[in-house]
Amino acid sequence: MIPFNKPYLQGCELVNIAEVITTGKISGDGVYTKKCHTFFEQKYGFKKVLLTTSCTDALEMAAILLDIQPGDEVIAPSYTFVSTVNAFVLRGAKIKFADSCRSNPNIDPEQIENLISLRTKAIVVVHYAGVACDMDRIMDIANKFNIPVVEDAAQAVDSYYKDKPLGSIGTFGTFSFHETKNIIAGEGGLLVINDDKFAHRAEIIREKGTNRTSFYRGEVAKYGWVDIGSSFLPSDIIAACLYGQLQNMDDIQNKRKELWNRYFNNLKNLTTNNGIALPNLSEFSTNNAHMFYLICESLEQRTSIISYLKDNDISSVFHYLSLHSSEFYLEEYEGAELSNADKFTDRLLRLPLYYELSFTDVDYICQVIGSFLS
Amino acid sequence: MIPFNKPYLQGCELVNIAEVITTGKISGDGVYTKKCHTFFEQKYGFKKVLLTTSCTDALEMAAILLDIQPGDEVIAPSYTFVSTVNAFVLRGAKIKFADSCRSNPNIDPEQIENLISLRTKAIVVVHYAGVACDMDRIMDIANKFNIPVVEDAAQAVDSYYKDKPLGSIGTFGTFSFHETKNIIAGEGGLLVINDDKFAHRAEIIREKGTNRTSFYRGEVAKYGWVDIGSSFLPSDIIAACLYGQLQNMDDIQNKRKELWNRYFNNLKNLTTNNGIALPNLSEFSTNNAHMFYLICESLEQRTSIISYLKDNDISSVFHYLSLHSSEFYLEEYEGAELSNADKFTDRLLRLPLYYELSFTDVDYICQVIGSFLS
């Protein structure tokens, strides 16, 4: 069976972890956390970053830093993972769901302005599959109404909008290092803080609402309770694993891109006139090859393809379920029909894509798809 | 310099981690997470446990499960770590702070009943230094008013109240595996669920408010958004580290107890008539030797001892700062003076205690304290 995903660890993760274990300094904010911070700040020019226990937690930090209060509204795409919005719902926000673009799952900028009200406290965008949202248009709208933007870049490590790294454009960016991502640490995330005014409070909120970070820098004689907060910092063991991945990032990314291109080239002819669409890359975005997906003609077709692939020892999977029609939100939802989000819910199909996948595997998968379609 | 703490890792942590890394299954709820769950359920008879990213996060899960709403009140000791209460403040609760006992930092059961109102939704108790609170009295009061109890057992792994393991008595128990604890995983925690009615929702809340756990058990065909929630599950790398510690738990605990007893026996004569008190163990609690502390005569004396020990290459530290007089809470605080909490804030002094500390070290530390006092 060709699995849908196979986490790839190269060896230096364990070497780094062994080093941390030897020192015993395995709580948060150790040597490897700092190395990871420096890596991201230097490679992408991020002003300030903080490792977190997950992207979910980085989003929660953003919600706390933006001081989201009960009754506040937050605009977000419906076609996304629950964490994108749950982080804000936990603070009491009401979510105003926007539709996806017709051509890809990213939020449709056209929809944003209509959803803005006096209570809108944030716009959260998701760079689906690592492909950038139309950030110039989104930032224009956000700036016009003075609303902060959070970039959920969970899938978007090492990807760019024009020449700007994703995660660097909104007020905050959030990344995931979950096992299903390009760069992994099991569970892990990163908060990017692009507005200096949040930097100090971010440290406090991440350290259980204490000024412990100032204490360890020698700025105060004891540390105490100064704010709300949680424990958002991962063990240095996790940071050591992540740093091992960062050391091999170029290799990992190159391999994924080659596989992605192989899929694309194999499938581009096969899928003409079959009602199946391939990913639509925009001119303003790079592709970090996080995911290769097809848009099927219908839910029925997708179900048949999944089962046909399975019969041929290939695992393929659907993805998100529109959040506006989830069990949790449906009753509360008062907005319009979101037909593109529903389309991707029903028709998007993800194919295996991971470092150890071979060209032979990709060719075989494409051949099976071809034989299904013929 | 004898440090205050030195995290102890025996070797099998890295062996376990290497195994997890080899399989690549490093996200949450993997093989080692299940091994840790089984360990705790079997050794202590806990009904249901869930590993979390920290004790802070386990407390947050408890607050969500208890459905704490803005305006609800929660009773907790003032002399504790901020996480004990921040978890509830994040849900909008107002904290009613209780004083410590005169003889030890645990919550004074006498104080609890006076603080109960119609809005009281939880009583949180902290087993300071792993020594049990007076649980029979506390549970009597809680049951009389039908208020759930959360046992913050952050420091109390492997300790008992009468014959009941700490963490098993209230509605929930929470443990910490932070580097500063007896059993460590860098950052990590455990939620113990003693009331079955919370077990299903706990799984959902821990998995970002989705029924992903049911999905992976094959109970539903896809998973979706069904509740609020966060990402409370640690990477299996953390679980693998923790399991390594659990494999050596008896050795770790025995060594700590020997060191603790050595301190006690060395100091018990030395400190008579010097205004210094040693830890007061109650007849109903075991001692898990999490901490060895002294109660000094005054803040001034404590400051002098810390500095005298430092001059003799020994690191010793104070501990919590009363939360009712913290920067964050002081203005809001309307309750009585909490003189025992303030006493421990000013006068409690923690001495080095860790696996690799030797009897010679302990004897030396006690001798230095003796020479200070003479």
Ligand SMILES: Cc1ncc(COP(=O)(O)O)c(/C=N/[C@@H]2[C@H](O)[C@@H](O)[C@@H](OP(=O)(O)OP(=O)(O)OC[C@H]3O[C@@H](n4cc(C)c(=O)[nH]c4=O)C[C@@H]3O)O[C@@H]2C)c1O
């Ligand atoms: C009941 C309870 N409930 C919940 C949780 C949550 O657990 P999780 O972490 O798993 O989420 C905890 C965890 N707390 C632990 C430790 O107990 C705590 O001591 C502290 O440890 P540190 O790394 O800071 O080191 P240290 O060596 O304890 O002190 C180092 C110096 O810091 C000064 N200090 C200390 C304190 C505490 C304070 O307020 N103010 C302050 O100025 C004293 C020294 O000079 O923080 C930890 C997270 C808890 O105890």
Ligand SMILES: Cc1ncc(COP(=O)(O)O)c(/C=N/[C@@H]2[C@H](O)[C@@H](O)[C@@H](OP(=O)(O)OP(=O)(O)OC[C@H]3O[C@@H](n4cc(C)c(=O)[nH]c4=O)C[C@@H]3O)O[C@@H]2C)c1O
């Ligand atoms: C934009 C965005 N923002 C924030 C975060 C938070 O990041 P942190 O984790 O760091 O906090 C994420 C992270 N999400 C990832 C993955 O993107 C996501 O796919 C899923 O991965 P899984 O382990 O479940 O595996 P899978 O192989 O993706 O699917 C396996 C099967 O599950 C079915 N499925 C899937 C979904 C998603 C769903 O809703 N319902 C559903 O029935 C499809 C398959 O058959 O969960 C992850 C945490 C995110 O994407």
